[in-house]
Amino acid sequence: MSFSWLEDALTQRAQEGLLRQRVCQQYEKDNVICINGDHYLNFSSNDYLGMRQHEGVLQSYVEGLAQFGAGSGASPLVTGHTQAHLALEATLADGLNREAALLFSSGFAANQAVCMALFGQGSANAAATQLSSIIADKLMHASFLEGAMSLGKKVSLRRFRHNNVEHLATLLSGGGSQANDTLIASEGVFSMDGDRAPVKEIAALAEQHHAWFMLDDAHGMGVYGENGFGTVEELQLSQSQVPIVMGTFGKAIGTGGAFIAGSQILIDYLVNFSKHYIYSTAMPPAQAVATLYSLTNIATDTSRREMLSNNIEHFRARFGQEFGKSSVSDREERLDAVASSGLSLVSSQSAIQPIIVGCPKKAIALSEALKKRGMWASAIRQPTVPKNEDRLRITLTATHTEQDIDMLIDALSLANEAVS
Template sequence: MPFDLSSRLAERRAAHLYRQRPLLESPQGVRVVVDGQPLLAFCNNDYLGLASHPAVIEAFAEGARQWGVGGGASHLVVGHSSPHHALEEALAEFTGRPRALLLSSGYMANLGTVTALVGQGDTVLEDRLNHASLLDAGLLSGARFSRYLHNDIESLGSRLAKAEGNTLVVTDGVFSMDGDLAELPALCAKAREHGAWVMVDDAHGFGCLGRNGGGIVEHFGLNVDQVPVLIGTLGKAFGTAGAFVAGSEELIESLIQFARPYIYTTSQPPAVACATLRSLQLLQGEHWRRERLAQLIAQFRLGVSALGLNLMDSPTPIQPILVGSSERALGLSAALRRRGILVTAIRPPTVPRGTARLRVTLSALHSEDDVNQLLEALQQALRELPEGE
């Protein structure tokens, strides 16, 4: 047999790295039914609780009634509908940029943008903890590709000094597995010293950071000159699906011409754009959602500290508890599930070896009682699973 897939799968099982798909049998929310079991969930990215919001659902349904359920073609053929265009204009205004471009997924947005902007003879520099889609984009671009130490401006500077051609510095805004923020002001200043562009994937920052939910760029008060390329996804705080790139007129026109994942993909259903327009209004208008998140984050961090657990330094809804071994992370996740709590164990290769963790994510729909229930379940799970097991 030329491909020994059985051995590869067996090795992954033996290393406690085998992945399985939980079957969600209810709408997305903080209370879900997974594999037939009712659970209190702390593992989705629906940070503002908009995925099942009645107004967003109604906008989706009305969009489907008016526009049908399929995009029908790529944007450059006949798939660019009025709802897509209206959403792009709204996202441009939201981010304070001249233009925005809608894509069908965050992975596509990252892959298409990087590969359209740089190629052979150019340089891509990325944070070591960037999302896999960003790393893949750098590798596939054909440019000289290097990763600097996490949030280390000195490490970035040494690589910038050796860069060739057009240079793109790429970072997550909020790092998805650690929950910490990019040191964006210093990073932008260092990039400017060397004439490099900065691209930020703020998938987990939009909706959660900034006075109006504008993400990490708004949080730090940066502009389009400092961050020329801004990526956002719509399947997290926005509660719908897809992604966008925001920037200058020239950037967006260049992506329309050269970003292959955009050019050669059928557009998302117009109804999704209708729903996202409504969720954008809620995201901007209902500030209480971000205020609730901040309160829950503070409550959770205080409670976990009291339990003596190793909580990573994160001011965001992503609150990872560092466990160490994959086996122990799986054991704690299973112990929580027996108590009706769903928290995902994150293991290598998603995170470095020896840094397996429980990745707790909070939503504006959680209550203080929900967080207390999680903390109590964690305390019980720790007693059930002895240290080092």
């Protein structure tokens, strides 16, 4: 029978402690989520600033619905591109000091669009792709890496050691350095480790080698920069230094969708050659209206970003007090720490605070033990993260209180004792 292997694959994944299953949330209010009738303090949300429930964002969404309806009704190149989309794109371009911006349905689609439009068979330069090169951070998001790997042998894909500028320089100077087009890709804040890339150093290397630098700032948008426009605003990096910026709205901005920002030529090219843009129904205009409100509010009110920073500091201090461990960033040090004491906090100053457990089954057991104590903290396992780096991915928000964090640390201590 065709596809008879599907059940075997699922069974094997379950035996390895790696089976993924969805949960259905009934509602969420003030960081409390209800799942299957039970209530939990939520420490697994990417809504870093709590903008998803912001009264102004909700009201602007309602106003957008009244003006434009529930959806866009068409792809952007038919009749789906509205003044709401145009206003949001203009605000993004201005805030990022870029010539233009383009909206996408998701960060996954935006990352894939860049790879396929610049290097794929549908690109205008398809005949020369064998002379093209992509050099990406080892921990670059799966959406980008999958897009790059789908290009096949026509494009040279190499990966430099995580945040290792020296290794990147070696790759740029070594084989493949004669490529006609070279794209370097990294993230502003890495989604699984929560650490930040040496963006200025990478940008300098890119300029030195006449390469383009693409920054995936999905987890930096809204959090960093004077006005919340992320890493490039914070570091004041120009369009020539970072020619491609990708960001998403489903995290700190609190809505949904994504964008690419860069030169007018780049955006015009994507409009003409990106299948992910051309053949997708446009983002609902009401969503664009709400996103614009959120961006404007974040720019004018810094209190939420300040509260998030305080919560990060408090969490790390309490973890150290309870478990008596200093955080580590080096992979070998992490594994040693887990082997000796069971838990290791990654050296992250972002809202993403991963606790390395080292075993998928223990990660699941810890997560379940926390649920019994009213805490929701998702277990992240291989292949999403490297083998032996299975973890609890704690995410903090501006709307958590210090009492919430103290309760999490107390519950984590009891859960760790219960499963050890």
